[in-house]
Amino acid sequence: MSIALTPSTSLLLGLSGALCVVLFTWGFHLMTRTSEVTSDFITAAPKKKKSDETFILHRITELIGRPFATTLLEWLGEEQQAKIQARIDAAGRPEGLTVRRYAQRKAGEVLLYGTLAVFLFLQGSTTLALVVLAFGTLTDLSLYSEKRKRQEEIQKQLPDFLDVLAVTVSAGLSFRQALARVADAMPGVLASEFQLALRQMELGTSRRDAFAALRERNSNEALGRFITALQQAEELGAPLSQTLHALSTDMRREDAQFLRRKAQHLNPRVTAVTAATMLPGLLLIIGGGMLLGSEVDLSAIFG
Template identity: 70%
Template structure:
């Protein structure tokens, strides 16, 4: 007797929850009791509240297996993960350790459910559940895309104000700090991170190179390259910033045009999907009703 699909899903979910409870209980039993200070506890509770519920489950599920997996990942792979997290703006205070814990939990939870569905013959549902193993990677990719779009929109205005501030007599570092404080946003936080790196002893060139590596935005990368070239050639910084700002505005207009061109096929597709069925029904119904067909003869009445 074959089981129905809802019953299989319910049994698979119950089995996955049992696995989660067993692993979590083993983790609590092997972990030493620690008493945290009240502010730290409040900060952790706030961080957990902001985390997506599925990420919380998979992160706790994979935490007991974190140490051996981290040792197997290697330093180069960890550095690549850190770059992706930085590009997404470190959402939910995500670290490499938490990322790896989530990936382990996703493979255990969604992989188990996919195997159960596949054994029952539900291949399509198994593939859908298996796709959830990329949930964390998709979230990072989505946040990185959103962050780069915000940087693209904020960069021209930021550079205009920065050029005026440098032209007023402040040094580049002081002007950058003041403009970052007065124009909060994604771009300002990136420059503040760069300033913090310079405060810790990193050279300006290395700090801005790291800024370019953290972000895939082409305009920001060209700004860093032009700034470094101006510094090497000894060009006036205020005039250089003004020239870069004008170039960024032209590139921003081109970027918006390219983005609008990409949206045109999507808008056309959505319009066709939503309007075409009703239009066909209206035309077909009008032709059918206007053909004077004897429904009694057709139906044999």
């Protein structure tokens, strides 16, 4: 005798099976690495409470993948970890994300969504399995989205920042003092990047290396040109205030062009959304009016 399973029952069984697999692997990991677990409880500093803004799915995957983070980091190697750190820095380290937490999330995503996708695929739900499997890229998609938002904020803040910096330099302050003063007076994404560069210089990093690292963390072309022009002005001895004023004027012009391009990209989306929302209602109104006006007898159709 065969028992028919409803889709909700199949999903519940899949979740239960995935949870059993995760708990079994976690317990096996703890049993085989008891010395590491004991040292963590004794020597580890109390962990800081995570921000409530962390997405609930990220919390779940971090919890599932925590026992496997060390193994995954060893497998990645230092070079790949450096690339991951660069991506996290480019996104502004959202939610205090670190390389270890990134490894925890990815391990948890592979275990959770991969197990669910395999179970759904075996049940014959191929489309649903692909949708669940796509959740495995959730961390990378969030980093990409945060990086784009951050670069747009830098594009908006850079002209005003350069204007104030030029005025501050013209007042007689040195470049480093003026940069620190403006960064404190105009908080934001751009100010936090310059504050990080200033802290690196205070720790002994040269100005050229600190600004080179700033350019590597951000893919904004306007910011890259500002750093290049700043280094050239320093090498050639050109007046810094005039250079900053000229850069600010050029960037305001480019910012206006950037906003025009962005508006042009939004026009098709607005048109599609408007058509998708208004067209069904218009068809119902026009078709219903024509049907009522024609006085057609529908009793034969609807009984």
